[in-house]
Structures are given as structure tokens and as C-alpha cells.
Amino acid sequence: MLWNTLLLALRAIRRNLMRSILTILGIVIGVAAVITMVTLGNGATRSVSDQISSMGSNLLMVAPGQRFGPGSEGAPNFKSADVEAIRDQLTAAAGVAPVVSKTATAVYQARNWSTVVNGSTNDYFQAGNWELASGRSFSETEERAGKAVCVIGETVREKLFGRQNPVGSEIRIKQFACEVIGLLKAKGQSAMGSDQDDTVVMPLRTVQRRLTGSQDINRVTVSVKEGASIDAVKAQLTQLLRERRNIGENEEDDFRVMDTRQIAETLTGTTRILTMLLGAVAAVSLLVGGIGIMNIMLVSVTERTREIGIRLAIGALEREVLLQFLIEAVVLSSLGGLIGIALATGASIALAGMMGIPYLFDPGINLLSFLFSAAIGVIFGYFPARRAAGLNPIDALRHE
């Protein structure tokens, strides 16, 4: 009986080819949209969290002012003494990297490139998870004496040297010549969207003396020892800086301590909301597809009711008719679901490649969309048939 009913269902699908195709199409569009959106959203979330972990974990970033970036002008910068105090008193700190930043143009032969020069110590590389592609980091003498040496990022290498090995060459920054001693491994975009490889790193003293002309330090990056509580270290650091900066009991901090976990949470939270939004938009298209199917099914209810009447009159059992319609609905909607999944996979891989985010297969959303599409097919294909199959054959035949 199952085999024969399957035959009848397939014949019915072929007989109503246009209707079948439209049904499948409705499901394909909905399923493909939902899966693609959610997959891309997941990929974006993953890429953000990858970039965050490339920043290094267990990091505390201290900057003057209440916010990172511009707008912190009011608050005074840090001094070398602050950095020394942090080094001495914060026992849980593995590395303390003071940073001074300044935009400057780097010149090599006829080429020049405007970049960010960061002055810091070797701790900077460790805290920032930087690795050297070639060359070396600073020596103690270079750091102490403020020698004109630098380690450059991949973007700067590309702009100034092309494919050439830069180590050993001299570049000019502002008025002074500076020897390139190392090349950093590429990291790509930061979680905030800026190019992390567009950088030149020099010893702190060098930048202070030759570029900024002051003893100020713009920010401090502290890496916390493995196993130490970030929250405790953060509290300790905040207390220390409050004392050093003479902030009264009831006054607000005029600096900010952020930890990478916090940044990560903020950013992944944002992308997660974005994913949900995209998913919601796509779910609407799945719903619209479903309504389209309902429309097609309702339009054909008269014809199909008469068809059911004919089948019953010829001697079909009610359950045989229902099974045929059920098979028909399941075949159409699963076919639509499968095509939708295939399409979504292709589109997600292509789009993820274009957007530079990883493609992550999410079995949950694939299964969910598939089941949803099957449910739509069954609800709109099967339930009208159920009503018709319960009629007297003659009433089904007379249906108008």
C-alpha cells in the first residue's frame, strides 16, 4: 500500500508541476535565507572573537579619560613613574607595556606611507600576542638608550618594501633614520575594524625623545599572570592609579581600565544581536514563503477536494488518500528544504569568502529550518486534505 501510495503521490506532483515548483520555491527561499543569514552571523561572531583572542588574553588596558580613543584629552597622561609603580606593586602582572602613539610618515627610497608609530618595550610584543616573522625585538641597550631601531608591521612592509625583506634596511621617520630590525607576523583587522598590521614599533624612549618630545605615556597594557584573578588585579590597579593621581574619595576615575574579556563580551554581544536581527529578517521571509504556499494550497483546494472525491468513489480508503497527501507534502517540502540547504551552503561559503569571515556549518539552524519547512508543507498540504477525505464521496465530488 505504501509503495502504491508513493506512486500516486509522485504522479500528483508531476500532474501539478507548476504548483509543485511554486511550493518548493517558497520553501527554498525561506530556508536558504534563514540558514545563510544565521551562518554568516555566526561566522562574523567567530571572526570577531578570533580577533579578540589575537589581541591576547588576560590583558588589562589602561588609558586616561573615561573612554578609549578621542575625548580623553581632559585627563592627564601617565608618567614613567606610574609605570614603574605598577611594575613594582602589581605582583600579578606578567608584563607591563607603556605605550606612546603618534601618527607619522615613514619613507623608504621614493615610497612613503603614513602610519602609527608605537613606542613601547619588549613587553608590548608579549602582551599583544605579536610574533616576529623575521628579525628580532629590541635589545636592552636599545630600549635604555632610545636607539633609532624599529620593528614594522606587514602592511608597512608591503607599502614601503613590496615583497622585499625589510630587515637591515633604513627607513626615515620624520627627520631621523631608523633601522628596521624586525618584521611582525600579520594579524589582519582588529575587532574594531582597523588594520593592526599598519604599525611601526620603536623603543619607548626613542618615540618620546624624537617624536612626541615629552615624557608622557598614552596608555599602559598589563598582562596578568596565568591563574591570577583578573578582577582582583583590576581592582588593585585601579586603587593604585587613584592614589597616584590623587583622586578623592567621592571623585570619579579620570582613567579607564578595560580587560580583554570585557571588550570581547561587548563586541561578540553586538555581533550576536546582529545575527539575531538577520535571523529575524530571514525568518520573515520563511514566513512569507509559508504564506505563499498556503495561498497556492487554498487556491487548489476545490480541485483537490474533487480529486479526493473521485479517489474515494473509486474505492480508496480515507487513510490511503491522506497518506498520499502526506507523502506529497513531505516530498515537496523536504525537497524544498534540501535545495534550500544546498543553496544556503553555497551562498554562505561564497559570501563568507567575500566578507573574509570563516564559514561555520551550524547543524542546529539547518535542522530547524528543515523541520519548519516540513511543518509548513504538512500543515498546508495535509490539513485541507484531511477535511476533504472525511466527507461523503459525493459531497467531495460536488465541492465548489
Added chain:
Amino acid sequence: MSDAPLIRLSGITKTYGRGQAALQALKGIDLVVEAGDFVAIMGPSGSGKSTAMNILGCLDTPTRGSYEFQGVRVEQLSRNQRALLRRHYLGFVFQGFNLLARTTALENVELPLIYRGEPSAARHAAARAALAQVGLQGWEHHSPGELSGGQQQRVAIARAIVTRPAVLLADEPTGNLDTRNSQEIMGLISAFNRDNGITVLMVTHEPDMAAYARRVIRFVDGRVDSDRRNGEAA
């Protein structure tokens, strides 16, 4: 069992609607049909012929009365048992053809055999043979939309007789046809009755067609008005 007639209707009534709008289409039909008979049912329009045929074909249920088929009380059967009765014993030709649209003649005729669970080779052969019997050889792969009224009527007849039913119920099988086509169809039906022993109950308006039958029953206003054998005096 064997002494029971093929069909016995006793006091069958059928009321459509209820209350003020109620309409009694059948007002008490008593009828016995023996196996192998060829019965024509005549009567004015609206006299309840189709209503009676639908009840005989187990497509509809009477309001009151009893219908025995080979001694079995049909009204006591379940929906499924009635479907099986239709499947194994009855062939129905409708006043409208009621073929499946966009489905070839062959597949239409095959349909009852599929529900009977016939294997596909036997099914194809039987369906082709039935189509050949009604003179539609070469038209197997045409759908109803590509066939004339007479041809569609033949497909409907082929579908009704392909299972070699005990009873063929035909509601105005020649209603939409010209004289020549009508004669041919009546020839076919008589042949089934004569050669295959199929009992035939047929509704018709035309005395010419009724002349093929052995027994003619006249309905008037939901009752049997007359019931005579052809050849007897009117």
C-alpha cells in the same frame, strides 16, 4: 446468502437540508435487483434518479431505510468497509465524467487497479485492454483536456469496468453525446452485461437508450412510479 438478491432497497428516503429548507428527494424506494439484470431508470428531472444512484453506489447514505448488497446491510458498514465494497464490487460512471484532470487516459483507468493493489504489469495490461474495449486504442496517453466529450465518457466507462465489477452504475452515460456515439456506448454497456455478466443500473432520459435494458423503472417525485420488463405491455 446465495438466495439473497444482489441489491434490495427497502423504504429508502433521502432528505437534503433540514427544517424549513428540507427537501425530500426520495420518499420511500423499494427495489430488488437480481444479479445479471440490466435496469434502466427513467423519470423527469429532479425526480431523484441521481440521488438513488449515489446511494446504490455507496457514495451517499440514505436518511432512512435499508440497503442490502448481497445480503449485507450497507448502512451497518463502516466508512472503510463501504470503500472496500466500492473498490471490489462497484463501478460508477458519473453524470459529469469526473476524470482526474491533467492525467492520461491510461492512468485514469489504472487508478482503481492501483487501489486494488494490482502489480504494475497486470495493471497496465488490464487498463490498455479496457481502453481498447471502449475503442480508445491509441489514445492512452491523452489527458481529458485533449479528448472529446464522447471519448472522455468512454474513458470513464473503461475506468468503471476495468475491475470487472459485479455492478456497473451509470448516471446518464450518454447524456452529453450525439446519437451515434450514444448507440456505440449503449452497445458497449450491453456487451458488458451480456458477455461479462455485469449487472447494469443506468439512468437515462432517452427511451431509445432505455430500449437496450431488460427492465425499465420510472421515478416520479422521489417514488417508483412504474417498473416493467421490456417486451411486456406498457
